[in-house]
Amino acid sequence: MTLPDLSRRRILQGAGIGAGALMLQPWLPAWAQPVSAGLSTLSGEDIHLRVGRDTLDIDGKPARAVSINGTVPAPLLRLKQGEKLRLTVENTLDEETSLHWHGLLVPFQMDGVPGVSFPGIKPHSSFTYEFAIEQAGTYWYHSHSGLQELMGQYGPIVIDPAGAESAPYDRDHVVLLSDHSFVHPERILRNLKLEPGYYNRQRQALAGLLAGKDQKLPDRVAWGKMRMDPTDISDVTGEVLTYLVNGHGPKTNWTALFAPGERVRLRFINAAAMTVFNVRIPGLTMQVVSADGQDVRPVPVDEFQFSPGETFDVIVTPGEDKAFTIVGESVDRSNLAVATLAPRPGMRAAVPPLRERPVPTMKDMGMEMEGMSMRDGANAPQVKLGPGVEMINPMPIDRTGEPGIGLDAKYVGPDHKVLVYKDLVALDANPDVRAAERELEVHLTGAMDRYMWSMDGKTMSEAHEPIPMRAGERVRVTLINDTMMAHPIHLHGHLFELVTGHGSRSPRKHTVNVLPGGKVSWDVTAIGGDWAFHCHLFLHMAMGMMRIVQVRPVPEASA
Amino acid sequence: MRSLAVPLLAALAAPAMAQTADPHAGHHMSGMDMPSPAPQPPKAEAPKDHAMPGMDMSQPAASSDGTEPSGTDQAPGSAEAPTVVHDSPASRYWDPAAMAASTAAEMHPPRPAYSKLLFDLAEHQFREGRDGYRWEGEFWTGDLNRFVIKSEGEGTSGKGIDEAEVQALYARALDPWWNVQIGLRQDIRPRPARTWATLSIEGRAPYQFEVQAAAFLSDKGQLAGRVEAAYGQRITQRLILQPRVEFDLSAQDMPDQRIGAGLSTAELGLRLRFEVRREFAPYVGVNWTWDVGKTADYARADGKDTSERSVVAGIRFWF
Numbered sequence: 093m094t095l096p097d098l099s100r101r102r103i104l105q106g107a108g109i110g111a112g113a114l115m116l117q118p119w120l121p122a123w124a125q126p127v128s129a130g131l132s133t134l135s136g137e138d139i140h141l142r143v144g145r146d147t148l149d150i151d152g153k154p155a156r157a158v159s160i161n162g163t164v165p166a167p168l169l170r171l172k173q174g175e176k177l178r179l180t181v182e183n184t185l186d187e188e189t190s191l192h193w194h195g196l197l198v199p200f201q202m203d204g205v206p207g208v209s210f211p212g213i214k215p216h217s218s219f220t221y222e223f224a225i226e227q228a229g230t231y232w233y234h235s236h237s238g239l240q241e242l243m244g245q246y247g248p249i250v251i252d253p254a255g256a257e258s259a260p261y262d263r264d265h266v267v268l269l270s271d272h273s274f275v276h277p278e279r280i281l282r283n284l285k286l287e288p289g290y291y292n293r294q295r296q297a298l299a300g301l302l303a304g305k306d307q308k309l310p311d312r313v314a315w316g317k318m319r320m321d322p323t324d325i326s327d328v329t330g331e332v333l334t335y336l337v338n339g340h341g342p343k344t345n346w347t348a349l350f351a352p353g354e355r356v357r358l359r360f361i362n363a364a365a366m367t368v369f370n371v372r373i374p375g376l377t378m379q380v381v382s383a384d385g386q387d388v389r390p391v392p393v394d395e396f397q398f399s400p401g402e403t404f405d406v407i408v409t410p411g412e413d414k415a416f417t418i419v420g421e422s423v424d425r426s427n428l429a430v431a432t433l434a435p436r437p438g439m440r441a442a443v444p445p446l447r448e449r450p451v452p453t454m455k456d457m458g459m460e461m462e463g464m465s466m467r468d469g470a471n472a473p474q475v476k477l478g479p480g481v482e483m484i485n486p487m488p489i490d491r492t493g494e495p496g497i498g499l500d501a502k503y504v505g506p507d508h509k510v511l512v513y514k515d516l517v518a519l520d521a522n523p524d525v526r527a528a529e530r531e532l533e534v535h536l537t538g539a540m541d542r543y544m545w546s547m548d549g550k551t552m553s554e555a556h557e558p559i560p561m562r563a564g565e566r567v568r569v570t571l572i573n574d575t576m577m578a579h580p581i582h583l584h585g586h587l588f589e590l591v592t593g594h595g596s597r598s599p600r601k602h603t604v605n606v607l608p609g610g611k612v613s614w615d616v617t618a619i620g621g622d623w624a625f626h627c628h629l630f631l632h633m634a635m636g637m638m639r640i641v642q643v644r645p646v647p648e649a650s651a
Numbered sequence: 652m653r654s655l656a657v658p659l660l661a662a663l664a665a666p667a668m669a670q671t672a673d674p675h676a677g678h679h680m681s682g683m684d685m686p687s688p689a690p691q692p693p694k695a696e697a698p699k700d701h702a703m704p705g706m707d708m709s710q711p712a713a714s715s716d717g718t719e720p721s722g723t724d725q726a727p728g729s730a731e732a733p734t735v736v737h738d739s740p741a742s743r744y745w746d747p748a749a750m751a752a753s754t755a756a757e758m759h760p761p762r763p764a765y766s767k768l769l770f771d772l773a774e775h776q777f778r779e780g781r782d783g784y785r786w787e788g789e790f791w792t793g794d795l796n797r798f799v800i801k802s803e804g805e806g807t808s809g810k811g812i813d814e815a816e817v818q819a820l821y822a823r824a825l826d827p828w829w830n831v832q833i834g835l836r837q838d839i840r841p842r843p844a845r846t847w848a849t850l851s852i853e854g855r856a857p858y859q860f861e862v863q864a865a866a867f868l869s870d871k872g873q874l875a876g877r878v879e880a881a882y883g884q885r886i887t888q889r890l891i892l893q894p895r896v897e898f899d900l901s902a903q904d905m906p907d908q909r910i911g912a913g914l915s916t917a918e919l920g921l922r923l924r925f926e927v928r929r930e931f932a933p934y935v936g937v938n939w940t941w942d943v944g945k946t947a948d949y950a951r952a953d954g955k956d957t958s959e960r961s962v963v964a965g966i967r968f969w970f
Contacts, residue, residue: 196661201744207757209741211749282931285765287796290929298883316858319828479795479824529723530732539827541855543794553758560733568727596722615723617785622740644733646740 166247200621229385322365330427358628387502397496401603450498476549491610551636774965829854911945
């Protein structure tokens with residue numbers, strides 16, 4: 093029962109914020125306790141995970157959840173590079189489940205996508221994953237079945253390197269950002285289908301026009317003519333989502349401890365189902381040392397934007413004996429995830445107010461010039477122009493040198509350094525530096541009005557056919573965003589090299605955010621197997637913005 | 652040893668080369684074109700780069716130091732894509748029957764069906780004479796293809812329903828904004844009741860106007876039409892002003908229904924609603940209707956007003 097806990101929480105909150113923060117939550121692992129002094133978790137080569145229904149306590153309010161070993165987020169898997177892992181997953185649900193190891197290079201049959209790499213984990217049965225840990229770095233794992241991920245079935249993975257740590261630190265903390273709703277995800281999806289702007293309470297209105305806010309009248313008319321809403325930045329927002337840090341709501345304000353002068357490694361994971369976050373720690377510069385688990389040359393930044401599926405490790409060196417606020421602002425500025433970095437429990441720093449909601453421009457639709465056609469099939473012959481395709485980007489541009497929606501100097505000021513993909517340079521030379529033998533384009537398509545999402549104008553079940561590649565082949569993939577929203581695209585089982593002008597030191601990623609109006613290219617060396625390839629906004633994937641990448645031949649099964 | 656992908660790739664490339672050497676080896680490769688051995692990825696030549704504090708961070712990537720471009724700086728080639736094969740490698744590892752069932756579920760999910768009941772108008776009309784009431788609503792189920800039931804009508808308080816109709820339609824999405832609908836319309840009031848075949852198009856026009864245009868052909872061979880347009884002007888996030896117009900048209904005089912040829916009635920409404928929730932929005936407004944042309948003549952002959960103004964109060968709701 094959650095009731096006794098709730099009343100206890102209320103009493104403690106009445107006694108003072110610090111008291112609430114100090115209280116140990118017996119149902120959470122040590123690393124996710126409201127105060128995290130350090131990390132303790134599941135380690136070793138034999139790990140047992142139990143998936144079940146649960147009630148999650150968010151700032152004192154109970155929410156339905158799917159948990160692992162009774163917690164949301166799931167236990168941190170703290171592993172060691174080179175270990176041979178046996179992960180037994182027990183499914184206590186009445187429905188099928190699965191776990192996918194996001195960013196890990198595993199044999200495809202261990203990748204955990206039902207219907208693609210294995211048959212799923214049936215209700216009330218167990219399944220054992222076995223694979224060797226090839227990599228080091230920060231990753232995560234989550235359900236790939238139904239809408240379970242939206243209900244909390246996700247957890248962090250940290251793999252310590254077999255050798256020396258290339259960005260040494262005195263202390264590290266996992267900072268896993270996610271979004272949780274008190275409304276069932278099926279209901280959220282239905283609301284979006286019936287009224288696509290259901291969760292957008294920041295649309296442009298006459299009152300704003302008269303007050304001189306947002307777009308001027310001619311721009312509003314121009315967007316209206318295109319039947320587009322420029323404030324359509326996120327389809328599921330803070331209206332219905334609570335943004336969590338390590339499972340804690342903003343009121344609980346999870347606290348990570350440090351001693352002044354320490355190098356603290358914060359392992360940021362975006363495990364949200366539907367939320368792109370802007371992350372900053374006012375008063376501290378963050379050195380980005382790793383992206384998607386792969387070491388990069390340190391980049392000092394004041395802020396970075398990251399989308400579901402991505403991870404960034406940063407090192408901060410707070411010298412003063414004071415608290416700092418870790419801010420995870422949703423890209424549409426509808427609400428915040430909040431945590432604290434402090435020398436002692438109970439300390440707090442000011443939480444900055446939400447910043448002004450950005451208004452995307454014509455550039456976000458790939459339209460540099462007036463009069464360009466926004467839905468000309470000639471600009472993308474491979475796309476099926478049906479009811480599910482509301483635009484074809486007439487002039488996609490490389491936006492990997494841009495900081496993301498709403499983080500230009502116009503919104504954050506000229507002296508505020510925001511990470512861009514082009515800043516990322518791999519610390520190690522890329523393992524495969526051949527030129528791509530061929531290239532292929534994938535259009536990210538959709539129609540907000542009907543809440544349809546697809547690739548090349550077809551959902552996965554409509555297209556049916558996979559994207560074929562040869563094992564060992566080097567392919568350049570260009571993702572073109574034909575929608576008004578950013579889409580984080582994830583390829584399972586691979587690390588690809590972003591084409592951002594860094595040659596043999598291209599940053600390696602497993603998930604890349606494609607900005608609206610933009611395109612992103614990467615080179616990949618195909619690994620034999622069937623691999624899921626999809627938008628990591630879970631509802632977009634559920635609606636069909638997904639394909640299977642079929643890489644042949646597949647190595648013979650070894651006994 | 653950080654670059655573990657190198658041995659991994661080498662391991663993957665090896666069976667590919669073996670396949671090429673022995674054409675009989677790869678039964679699962681039938682249908683694939685592999686004209687040349689999968690090339691071995693060259694060993695990365697650059698040494699590990701320990702970015703120690705103080706190193707020159709401005710140093711560009713290896714490719715732009717005047718030497719040949721390398722890695723992703725190189726332009727892609729134009730090799731042919733392989734052909735798709737229809738196999739299930741996962742079935743080598745897991746129960747093939749379970750895998751087949753799971754793949755079918757993943758690739759052919761049940762076609763989603765949603766449904767919505769919407770009353771755009773459900774209002775009391777304060778008129779100069781007797782007050783009245785009016786409704787306009789629809790229910791649909793499906794997604795791109797929908798089954799739709801629509802109903803609209805109005806009545807006079809204490810005197811019963813003056814006009815009422817029900818439509819049963821099949822709707823199909825034409826593009827992201829427009830649907831075409833075909834089906835039947837049954838008039839219940841006024842008497843004598845008519846049955847019509849209907850063909851209509853509805854959707855969102857440029858500049859965000861909600862538009863509906865319908866043609867009706869009755870069982871008596873009469874042709875009629877109706878055009879409606881509405882616009883939702885947000886004043887604040889929850890306060891929305893909706894102007895709407897409706898024009899009824901007829902191809903011929905229909906004395907029984909007191910409708911004349913041409914434009915028969917025109918209507919203008921202005922409703923201000925407050926969205927308490929998305930699904931529930933009380934509103935107030937004004938509504939004008941005018942009988943036009945021959946229809947106005949019929950009204951005058953019947954001793955009725957040819958125009959009517961009412962103040963309305965109602966609830967727009969859906970679920």
